[in-house]
Structure formats: structure tokens, C-alpha cells
Amino acid sequence: MANLDHNSVADTPAKQEKREAERIANETALAKEKAEAERKAKFAESILRNYQRLLRISFFAAIILIAIFAGIFFSTRNYVDAVGLLPIVALVGCTGAIFSALIRLYGYNDLPALLSLAELQALSGGSVAIYAIIPIVVGAIASAILYLVLASGMISGDIFPTFSCPETGCKGLGSLTETLTPKDGKDYAKAIVWGFIAGFAERLVPDTLGSFVKAANAAAEKSSSG
Numbered sequence: 001m002a003n004l005d006h007n008s009v010a011d012t013p014a015k016q017e018k019r020e021a022e023r024i025a026n027e028t029a030l031a032k033e034k035a036e037a038e039r040k041a042k043f044a045e046s047i048l049r050n051y052q053r054l055l056r057i058s059f060f061a062a063i064i065l066i067a068i069f070a071g072i073f074f075s076t077r078n079y080v081d082a083v084g085l086l087p088i089v090a091l092v093g094c095t096g097a098i099f100s101a102l103i104r105l106y107g108y109n110d111l112p113a114l115l116s117l118a119e120l121q122a123l124s125g126g127s128v129a130i131y132a133i134i135p136i137v138v139g140a141i142a143s144a145i146l147y148l149v150l151a152s153g154m155i156s157g158d159i160f161p162t163f164s165c166p167e168t169g170c171k172g173l174g175s176l177t178e179t180l181t182p183k184d185g186k187d188y189a190k191a192i193v194w195g196f197i198a199g200f201a202e203r204l205v206p207d208t209l210g211s212f213v214k215a216a217n218a219a220a221e222k223s224s225s226g
Contacts, residue, residue: 050128051105053128053129053132054101054105054128054131054132055102055105057128057129057132057133058098058101058102058105058132059102061094061098061132061133061136062095062098062099062102065091065094065095065098068091069091069095084176084177084178084181085147085177085181085182085188085191085192086144086147086176086177087177088192088195089143089144089147089191089192089194089195090140090141090143090144090147090195091140092143092192092195092196092199093139093140093141093142093143093144093195093196093198093199094136094139094140094143094199095139095196095199096139096143096195096196096197096198096199096200096201097135097136097138097139097140097199097200097202098135098136098139098199099196099199099200100135100199100200100201100202101132101135135202138199138202139198139199139200140199142198142199142202142204142205142206143194143195143196143198143199145198145205145209146194146195146198146204146205146208147191147194147195148176149208150163150191150194151163151176151180154212155208159190160190160194161182161183161186161187161188161190161191161194162182162183162187163180163181163182163183163187164180164181164182164183165179165180166179
């Protein structure tokens with residue numbers, strides 16, 4: 001009997017240490033779960049905040065562009081004759097980029113990296129605004145480049161606009177906006193539509209330029225080997 005009591009007393013500190021260790025482990029696990037839940041909540045809150053910023057900026061940019069188009073249309077029907085088609089195409093490219101951004105934001109499909117990477121959630125409001133404006137700028141540049149590619153005749157076909165010059169010819173850089181113009185109304189429409197597509201499809205112009213580079217390299221290799 002004395003031996004049983006002795007063993008019982010001897011086991012008590014070990015059991016207490018075990019229970020204490022289990023308690024500490026449970027508290028540590030709960031603390032980690034709480035910290036993880038707080039982190040996820042902050043991450044979700046920052047995503048929502050940046051999402052709202054991107055949506056507002058894209059929406060108001062679209063409204064501004066619509067207002068510009070309306071002003072151009074109602075102020076003068078000869079606006080294209082005054083400034084040329086290239087600025088119109090660049091403006092349409094901006095619209096295409098905004099249209100693409102709004103579709104992605106509205107449908108939660110293919111969300112920008114700003115809304116999917118935790119490293120970007122701490123960006124300031126100004127940085128988010130710049131992030132939202134970059135696609136618009138890229139759309140303008142892409143549409144202008146594609147317009148020049150089409151005007152140069154590097155790409156041709158029934159779905160592309162045909163450009164023509166007056167009897168006096170197209171001379172100098174100014175002819176790009178003054179005399180070198182689409183042949184008729186349908187070609188004007190095609191040029192504007194392709195400007196929109198260039199802004200909407202982000203990879204269209206880079207892929208087109210890449211194909212030109214490959215063709216140029218192939219031609220250079222062929223001429224050097226010949």
C-alpha cells in the first residue's frame with residue numbers, strides 16, 4: 001500500500017507538467033489561429049479597398065472619355081479633319097483598355113495583381129491610382145502604334161482599313177495626321193474599331209510587333225547566308 005501511495009505522489013508532478021505543456025500548446029495554437037484570422041481579415045479588407053479604388057477610377061475615366069467623345073461629336077463634325085484621325089484612335093484605345101478593365105473588375109475574372117498579391121496591399125491611394133491609369137496609357141500607345149502599322153501597309157486585308165493620299169501626295173511627317181487618311185467611311189470605321197481592339201486586347205500589339213521582329217530576323221539570316 002505504501003508503494004502505491006509513493007508512486008501516485010511521484011507521478012503527480014509529471015502529470016502536472018504534461019497538462020501545463022498541453023495548455024501552453026493549446027493556447028499557442030489558438031493564438032496562431034487568431035493571428036491568421038486577423039491577417040486574412042486585414043488582407044480581405046485591403047483587397048476590397050483597392051478593388052473599390054480601381055473600380056471608381058476606371059468608372060470615372062470611362063465617364064470622362066464618354067464626355068470627351070460627346071463634346072467632339074456635338075462641337076464640330078469636322079473634328080477629324082481639324083486634328084486628324086490618330087488622336088481619335090488613341091482615345092478609342094483608352095476606351096478599349098477601360099472597357100477591358102471594367103469587365104475584369106466586374107466579373108472577378110483575371111483580377112489584376114494588385115488584388116491578388118499580398119505584397120501589393122500596402123500601396124498608397126496615389127500608387128493605386130497610377131496602377132489603374134497605366135492600362136489606359138498602354139491602350140493609347142498600343143492603338144497609336146497599330147494605327148501606324150496599318151497606315152504603313154505592313155498589315156493588309158479585307159478586315160483592315162485601306163489608306164490613301166491625295167493627288168498632291170503624302171510628304172513629311174505631318175502627312176500622318178493631315179493627308180494620309182483612310183480611303184472611305186468604311187475604312188475610317190475599321191481604323192477606329194482596330195484602335196479599340198488594340199486597347200482592349202493587351203497582347204495584340206506586343207504579339208504583332210514580336211512577329212515583325214521574328215520576320216526581320218529571319219530575313220536578315222536569309223540574306224547573310226545567301
